[in-house]
Amino acid sequence: MTASEEDIQLLFRFLNEIGIVAQLSGAAFEKVMPGGMTLSQFVVLNHLTRLGGNRTPLQIARAVQVTKGAMTNTIGHLERAGFIAVVPDAVDGRSKRIDITEPGRRARAAAIKAVEPELRAVAGAVSTREIAEALPTLERVRAFLDRRRNG
């Protein structure tokens, strides 16, 4: 079945709305972050915590959808802050291995604590049931765009 004109309009509005929500929530996030932690920095710490450490910068960059150059920058900040440990890869001389440190874990926990009130506020305004229903759709869209980007 081919998409009608209204379908296109709909999708357009959908993506437009997503763009704005992303912008607003990202800004709100950084506003409450302690110690000037950045969203990108947090995302890396979170990734390392949830999926485990011992990852290369490139792996992380791909996972969080930024270029390697951007990851070099973020990694630098996190390392200078003492939130991650960076060691050369034992077997591949080109590569590095990243692990979160104890201070890093604490910083992540503090960050989560800081956003929690914001998230609660959202949860108070929008039923979590509909959020739960919308999430799979978002995931499908993301998966599609992801696939399309790579090939």
Place this chain on the structure above:
Amino acid sequence: MTASEEDIQLLFRFLNEIGIVAQLSGAAFEKVMPGGMTLSQFVVLNHLTRLGGNRTPLQIARAVQVTKGAMTNTIGHLERAGFIAVVPDAVDGRSKRIDITEPGRRARAAAIKAVEPELRAVAGAVSTREIAEALPTLERVRAFLDRRRNG
């Protein structure tokens, strides 16, 4: 009813997913744009087309959620490209009035034509019915964040 821990987790994932979709779709958008038109530029042209011209830069900035500084920049590009007309406001000496031009309309149409295949591809991968269902939720979240940002 107060939000449970899982609700918070859910919302977090939700917003995270939104951030990634926004990034991927924005990048995909600019990739197919003709003449190096930028997403922000398109958004302004689109806004002027849909809601009518004779608007001030500040109105547009607020509508599309960027700072006035960013709007100064975007307006400059669009004007240099001949896509908008900028005239001083007749009654308020501080202000300007923006209108889209014929070339601007054509550029917008061309832009839409260029993204259409992309949107069709998305529509092929994700049912438009679920998109339609998710949209109101997004709008509610956006409205909330918007309200919260301002006051």
Place this chain on the structure above:
DNA sequence: TGCATATGGTTTAATATCAAACTATGTGGT
């Protein structure tokens, strides 16, 4: 072994964005 090519990471140049300072104009109250 050695060379072509691929891959991990850094650097560079350009750009968009933001917050905050600044300029100029309008507005309201005394």
Place this chain on the structure above:
DNA sequence: ACCACATAGTTTGATATTAAACCATATGCA
């Protein structure tokens, strides 16, 4: 009329990001 304050837009300085060039190391193949 004046002065304090608000508002529209621009400018400035900092920063994150990207794409592309660049370096160093690995890998595959002759």
